[in-house]
Amino acid sequence: MSVDTKTPMFERVALIGIGLIGSSLARVIRREGLARTIVVSTRRAETLARARELGLGDVYEQEAGKAVEGADLVVVSVPVGSSGAVAEAIGAHLKPGAIVSDVGSVKADVVRQMSPHLPPYVRFIPAHPVAGTEHSGPDAGFAELFENRWCIVTPPAGADEAAVETLVAFWRACGSKVETMTPEHHDMVLAITSHIPHLIAYNIVGTAADLETVTESEVIKFSAGGFRDFTRIAASDPTMWRDVFLHNKDAVLEMLGRFIEDLFVLQRAIRFGDGETLFRHFTETRAIRRGILDIGQDTAAPDFGRVPKKD
Numbered sequence: 592m593s594v595d596t597k598t599p600m601f602e603r604v605a606l607i608g609i610g611l612i613g614s615s616l617a618r619v620i621r622r623e624g625l626a627r628t629i630v631v632s633t634r635r636a637e638t639l640a641r642a643r644e645l646g647l648g649d650v651y652e653q654e655a656g657k658a659v660e661g662a663d664l665v666v667v668s669v670p671v672g673s674s675g676a677v678a679e680a681i682g683a684h685l686k687p688g689a690i691v692s693d694v695g696s697v698k699a700d701v702v703r704q705m706s707p708h709l710p711p712y713v714r715f716i717p718a719h720p721v722a723g724t725e726h727s728g729p730d731a732g733f734a735e736l737f738e739n740r741w742c743i744v745t746p747p748a749g750a751d752e753a754a755v756e757t758l759v760a761f762w763r764a765c766g767s768k769v770e771t772m773t774p775e776h777h778d779m780v781l782a783i784t785s786h787i788p789h790l791i792a793y794n795i796v797g798t799a800a801d802l803e804t805v806t807e808s809e810v811i812k813f814s815a816g817g818f819r820d821f822t823r824i825a826a827s828d829p830t831m832w833r834d835v836f837l838h839n840k841d842a843v844l845e846m847l848g849r850f851i852e853d854l855f856v857l858q859r860a861i862r863f864g865d866g867e868t869l870f871r872h873f874t875e876t877r878a879i880r881r882g883i884l885d886i887g888q889d890t891a892a893p894d895f896g897r898v899p900k901k902d
């Protein structure tokens with residue numbers, strides 16, 4: 592029997608929220624031996640019981656305040672609209688010097704919500720792993736979720752350098768590539784690369800559902816024509832995405848304005864038979880897709896690498 596002599600990066604990690612992201616973290620922390628003790632906390636007894644059944648942690652604690660006691664790293668993985676309330680619940684219980692982080696898809700507003708509740712003797716370094724699926728809950732997580740995906744670390748002004756370095760090393764150990772930027776810049780970038788695409792997906796699937804001239808069975812039957820890929824995104828968690836739009840309002844509205852202007856250009860080109868504009872536009876967008884494949888952020892396999900379902 593081999594004895595693992597690796598020293599864990601943290602003695603005690605507390606995971607507050609154990610859904611898709613929290614449970615993926617629990618799994619990869621365990622696999623990589625990044626913590627001696629993993630404390631799992633979540634608000635509902637049923638979710639905590641499920642986490643225990645799955646063996647995601649070493650200690651299970653429903654009360655977030657109790658869960659963070661003595662932890663060197665605390666990662667909050669709850670919908671962004673709840674991050675302030677969680678910070679309030681844990682603030683007084685945090686160990687001096689602890690690194691407090693989160694995984695929220697919005698950063699500036701999470702900093703605004705959490706900072707007032709965190710004592711000056713902890714080191715608050717927010718982050719966002721740009722990795723996910725449309726599934727939720729502790730069963731949905733998997734250790735490989737962060738593999739080769741970006742994690743954006745957004746240290747507030749004056750953040751402790753050593754804590755930033757530790758958090759960056761932690762995410763690298765989870766398999767991520769890491770980039771650092773301000774919370775505000777993060778929110779602008781993610782508005783166009785993630786939030787607006789989700790809004791478009793939610794909208795197009797809703798529009799198709801409302802059409803009177805096309806039957807529902809036709810929408811489902813012919814979905815492989817492009818619609819199906821939107822339906823996957825539009826199946827994402829309603830609570831999470833409601834919170835993303837409410838808490839990244841300014842950046843989303845700014846990007847939505849630009850998107851609508853550009854859509855009008857395409858609409859005009861179609862109306863006036865301006866094939867040159869359409870062709871030029873589609874050629875440019877194709878290059879973006881190639882760029883994504885080149886850096887390994889997707890697969891070029893036919894049908895996006897989906898395995899055809901056998902009837």
Ligand code: NAP
Nearest residue numbers: 608609610611612634635638669673695696723724727728
């Ligand atoms: P999830 O699977 O739905 O899990 C949510 C977790 O938060 C559960 O433990 C849930 O607890 C808890 N929770 C829900 N509402 C809460 C509240 N009002 N107060 C306290 N705890 C609450 O969600 P997720 O996909 O892991 O997302 C968690 C965070 O990661 C979000 O901020 C999201 O923006 C971010 N994120 C998500 C993705 C993605 O693709 N899903 C990707 C990157 C980042 P109970 O089950 O006990 O109620």
